[in-house]
Amino acid sequence: MDLQIQQKVFLISGGAKGIGEAISRCIAEEGGYPVIIDPSVIEGKKLMVEFNTNGIKSLHIAKRLSNPSDAKDAIEQTVKAFGRIDGVVNNAGSNDGVGLENGTPEAFRASVEKNLGHYYDLVHYALPYLKETKGSIVNIGSKTAITGQGNTSGYIAAKGGQLSLTREWAVELLKYGIRVNAVIPAEVMTPLYKNWLETFENPNLKLKEIERKIPFENRMTTAKEIADTVVFLLSNRSSHTTGQHIFVDGGYTHLDRAL
Numbered sequence: 001m002d003l004q005i006q007q008k009v010f011l012i013s014g015g016a017k018g019i020g021e022a023i024s025r026c027i028a029e030e031g032g033y034p035v036i037i038d039p040s041v042i043e044g045k046k047l048m049v050e051f052n053t054n055g056i057k058s059l060h061i062a063k064r065l066s067n068p069s070d071a072k073d074a075i076e077q078t079v080k081a082f083g084r085i086d087g088v089v090n091n092a093g094s095n096d097g098v099g100l101e102n103g104t105p106e107a108f109r110a111s112v113e114k115n116l117g118h119y120y121d122l123v124h125y126a127l128p129y130l131k132e133t134k135g136s137i138v139n140i141g142s143k144t145a146i147t148g149q150g151n152t153s154g155y156i157a158a159k160g161g162q163l164s165l166t167r168e169w170a171v172e173l174l175k176y177g178i179r180v181n182a183v184i185p186a187e188v189m190t191p192l193y194k195n196w197l198e199t200f201e202n203p204n205l206k207l208k209e210i211e212r213k214i215p216f217e218n219r220m221t222t223a224k225e226i227a228d229t230v231v232f233l234l235s236n237r238s239s240h241t242t243g244q245h246i247f248v249d250g251g252y253t254h255l256d257r258a259l
C-alpha cells in the first residue's frame with residue numbers, strides 16, 4: 001500500500017527517541033518530511049543528518065515543549081522551513097510517578113501540565129495550517145489511562161485527558177476535514193520503559209513476568225509496530241477513521257490474560 005505521504009510535513013513531539021523516533025523514521029521511509037521537536041540534541045541531529053543524506057528533508061527543533069510559546073515557536077520554524085503542515089503527532093511524555101501518597105498537590109498539577117499542556121498547544125498553533133491541508137492528528141496515549149497503574153496520578157490524569165481530547169477535537173474539527181485519532185501503547189521497550197524497569201529489584205525477572213501476560217506472542221510491542229499504525233492514521237489511506245482510540249498492544253489491555 002502506498003501511503004501517499006511523500007513530501008508531506010509532519011511534526012512529532014519527542015520524535016528523537018523511543019516511540020517518537022520510530023514514528024520519525026517511518027514517516028521518512030514513506031517519503032514524508034519529519035519535524036522532530038525534542039530536547040535530545042545528539043539523537044535529533046543524528047536523525048536529521050541521516051534523513052537528509054537519504055534525500056528526505058527534515059528539521060530538528062531542539063526544544064522541550066513546556067510553555068505555550070515553545071509550541072508557537074516550533075510551528076513558526078516549521079512553516080518557515082516548509083510552508084505547510086500535514087499532520088501533528090503528540091507523543092512526548094514521561095511517567096513521572098506523582099501519586100496520591102508519594103506526591104503533593106503542587107507536583108500533581110505540574111505533572112498534568114507537563115504531560116497534557118503541550119498536546120493542546122501544538123494543535124492550537126498548527127490548526128491554521130492543518131485546515132489548509134486537511135491534515136491529521138494522532139495523540140499517543142497509554143493503556144494506563146484505562147487500567148490505572150498506581151502511584152502516578154498526574155501522568156494518568158494527563159493520559160486520560162489525551163483520550164478525551166481525541167474525541168473532542170475529532171468533533172470540533174469535522175467541519176475542516178481534519179481527522180483526530182489516538183494510538184495507545186501498553187508495553188514498548190524504549191528509554192522511558194527501561195528506566196521504569198530499572199526501578200524493580202530484578203528488572204529481567206519483571207520483564208519476563210510482563211511478557212508472559214501479553215496475549216499475542218507473549219512479547220513486547222515494538223516501537224515500529226506503534227509507528228506503522230500512527231503513520232497509517234496520518235495518511236489519507238485511513239480517510240474515514242476519526243475519533244478512534246486504537247490499542248496497539250498485542251491484546252494486553254482487553255483480552256483475557258489468564259488464557
Ligand SMILES: NC(=O)c1ccc[n+]([C@@H]2O[C@H](COP(=O)([O-])OP(=O)(O)OC[C@H]3O[C@@H](n4cnc5c(N)ncnc54)[C@H](O)[C@@H]3O)[C@@H](O)[C@H]2O)c1
Nearest residue numbers: 014017018019038064065091092093142187188190191192
Ligand atoms: N514505552 C511504553 O511502553 C509506553 C507505554 C504507554 C504509553 N507510552 C507513551 O508513548 C510516548 C512516548 O514514550 P517513550 O516510551 O517513547 O518515551 P521516551 O522517554 O523513551 O522518549 C520520549 C522522547 O520525548 C522527549 N520529550 C519528553 N518530554 C518532552 C517535551 N516536553 N517536549 C519535547 N520532547 C520531549 C524525550 O527527550 C525523548 O526523546 C509517551 O507519551 C508515553 O506516555 C509509552
